[in-house]
Amino acid sequence: MAFSCKKDNQTIYSFQYDLKDWIALKKEKNSDFTMSCCGDLATLKTSRLGTQFFAHKIRPNSSSCSTDGESDEHMDIKRLVMQELSENGWSVEVEKRGATPNGEEWIADIYAEKGKAKIAIEVQWSPQAFIETKRRQEKYAQSGVRCAWLLRSGSIKARNAIVGDYAYSTKDLPVFSIYKNNRQDGQTYMVYNVNKLKLDSYDPLEPIALELEDFIKSLVSSRIRFIKKYSPVRRLYLKIIKQNCWNRRCGGTTKVVTRMYFKEIVFGIEIEYLFQSEAIDDCDNQMVSMLNSQFAKAYNFVPLRRRYSKTVGGSYVANSCIHCDALMGKHFIGYYNDEDPSMVKTHCINIPNKGDLIEHGESFEFGKWVLIDN
Ligand SMILES: [Zn+2]
Ligand SMILES: [Zn+2]
Structure with missing residues (x-):
């Protein structure tokens, strides 16, 4: 599964076509569509959830080729993220390969650039240990890429970005949960682990959920900021x-x-x-x-x-x-x-501040992601 391919040697992105144009593209008989990974022939597909993508016409031999084994929802989320980034002026690349200055490789689910800013968004479908997320995050940091994580949650209660080791929330690891209630029709993907400031209380933060598109837009326009809980x-x-x-x-x-x-x-x-x-x-x-x-x-x-x-x-x-x-x-x-x-x-x-009031399991580095209204 891929979101980009070469059309007559020019890179095109599936999420940039609306349905009408996508269908028209499928009918173009005179154009050559080839996979970005290996140059083999590509075919244009549309998933059950409406995600448009490219796949190998013939099952690929190379293990470095993009695979077709992702779930519809996983693809759907990536497509929405890419679309939103693209609409906000970012140039997006899928499964971008890069390396740290030491030569350690990484492949970013979604990679985007705008001016000097380089970001990656990882949509983590299967559970990933905190330590592994941290390790992968360090590679991005060494490569000058700011990476945010969207961890899939199976239920509204088990929001992975908020429980367990992930509860130790620091600025260098922006981790959020994504969840969709499939039991109700018409539900959208919601992102958790964002808070809102309320100025009238001893407990100044209130957890909120944002729709995926709104979350991405807020994230890349720096409206979601990390605020440390404790001040020096x-x-x-x-x-x-x-x-x-x-x-x-x-x-x-x-x-x-x-x-x-x-x-x-x-x-x-x-x-x-x-x-x-x-x-x-x-x-x-x-x-x-x-x-x-x-x-x-x-x-x-x-x-x-x-x-x-x-x-x-x-x-x-x-x-x-x-x-x-x-x-x-x-x-x-x-x-x-x-x-x-x-x-x-x-x-x-x-x-x-000598830190006498720091609560158990927290430190001066501890903080939360906050949506800034303005
Ligand atoms: Zn390939
Ligand atoms: Zn006196």
Whole structure:
């Protein structure tokens, strides 16, 4: 089975003909149709699902010839992919042979170029181990070809691209599931493992399914992008309140830092979890000097420092009165500062994310494929 052949020494593609022209082509008696693989005579065929293709007129001898043993659906999917690529301005080649700089060979189901971009789309019909997919992907990467995988799923539940090892989703291996519900008439091929951003929630992604053609169009126009779940930075801000100095000889009011508050960046979206804050008492020196340099002057508080407290019988990082430098005890700072009318939130700064919140089986590389609307 092939999607291209030579017509009088010129390459033609079966998916570029509509049915009427395809039938007319079949009737052309004066043209010579030969297979691209070996130059033997070719015949024009149409599958039960309407896929147009070329086959050897006589069973080929060479094992390097394209075989006729693919299922109708497999062919149908490849045809739809090629058609969509072609309509979007890509020059498409089927079963393109190439090699890595080290001479390792590959054959791409569907290969396409547009400008400097080189892509491959593999339609994987029989189950393929994750490790094998990764190995084949590396060959494409070494050859400067960006490859995406469409793994066939037998049922709507067993979506291969999302379960097992494939669940560890990273940017270097774009893997999607393709599924068609044959029990219902008029169903189209749907592609899974794409998500949509929803901005109003602690869980910013929602899985969606796209029709095959829509998926291909979105993929090659960079509307499906990989977004890492975790960011190398977190956001930090402070809440600051006004207090009266306890020192009777002073009696002034001064600003004190209550706690540090954090926002996580998940799939590129800032999320503030409830109660995600930390006291300043145990801050290390590095954090203390960062808080002082980023906020003390701008928000007019005395730089924080580790001080001895008689009340506690030990030392901790504390606020001090701006007038008399008295230690402003941590016991006088409430937890729910939002109710304090003098409360001010500072701007946010970036601090390194040490990865404490990374979930089991994930890493900084982990992420998801997201459809960008615009
Ligand atoms: Zn051949
Ligand atoms: Zn004071």
